[in-house]
Amino acid sequence: MSTKSHATLRYSAMRASIFLACFLIALVLAHFKVIPVTAGVSGVFLLMIIAAAVSGLVSYVMLSKQRDAMSEQITDGLARRKANKQTMTGRIAAQNAAEDALDDAVRAQQQ
Numbered sequence: 001m002s003t004k005s006h007a008t009l010r011y012s013a014m015r016a017s018i019f020l021a022c023f024l025i026a027l028v029l030a031h032f033k034v035i036p037v038t039a040g041v042s043g044v045f046l047l048m049i050i051a052a053a054v055s056g057l058v059s060y061v062m063l064s065k066q067r068d069a070m071s072e073q074i075t076d077g078l079a080r081r082k083a084n085k086q087t088m089t090g091r092i093a094a095q096n097a098a099e100d101a102l103d104d105a106v107r108a109q110q111q
Contacts, residue, residue, distance in 0.1 A: 023051035
């Protein structure tokens with residue numbers, strides 16, 4: 001099994017882990033009043049926005065290698081699908097040409 005086969009899953013899991021860590025750190029900082037937030041849903045929402053912003057920056061810096069591997073995996077998959085589509089189109093065109101030739105031969109015999 002190739003190490004690139006799960007690049008998207010690996011990147012997504014690492015990204016989610018970084019977000020969760022940032023969110024937990026923000027919760028701890030809010031608990032000790034380092035980050036002044038209101039209690040309730042709006043405060044949690046604000047902490048999630050802060051965690052998303054910080055984790056985005058951290059992920060951009062720390063996960064460049066994984067992001068490149070994921071990009072390569074997606075690009076390779078799209079290239080394979082395009083090649084398969086072209087192969088399928090060629091087969092369909094060949095089948096259509098064979099059917100047309102058969103139809104022409106049947107019409108020629110009927111006349």
